[in-house]
Amino acid sequence: MILNIIKSIPWYILGVAVFAVPSVLFIIFLFAGPESNNIFRPDWIINTFMDADGVVAGGQDLAEAAEDFFIMFGWLNLNLLITSTAISLGWTIGSHFLNIDEPGKAKFYGITWIIVSGLCIAALLGINWYCLDSSFFRASQDLSGPNMALMMTLTTIYYGVMYYVSTVLGTARQARSAVLFANKLPARNFL
16 A cells, blocks of 8 residues: 555656646745746736725825735745645545445545545635635735635635646546546556
């Protein structure tokens, strides 16, 4: 069993890396602030997610508000990245311990995966809600309702897809899993 886990970890790392590398670069950009020159456009982030008109009408300096907003957005993405990575790694390792060697037990595997996936999405939404709709970050007041919903939707989809891809690649391939298509992947014979 340990050998199967060791064989699954590189595939899991590949699945996570596809999404984590751009995410880490984006987080570094966000912590550098809106004045940094990078491949990401700070004006697009400010115009898409921030309520710039409300900030100016409220008497705040737009540059200071953007700096606070970027820090909030950076911490949000960092927390989502850690959560998605931890839950998908937990599934990658935990899927090897499910006893589904007998016919008919793949349903148990599928139900467990659905529960873990639901908990992952709930955790991602909870982190979004905590960071974007609380007094923990002062910049959360610079979000309007539609902008907050857009940010929550985009980040939940991105980190949800990251979770899904990494679990599909890192799941127990020696098991019969019609749910995750693990036995239908072309590289399954090499694992």
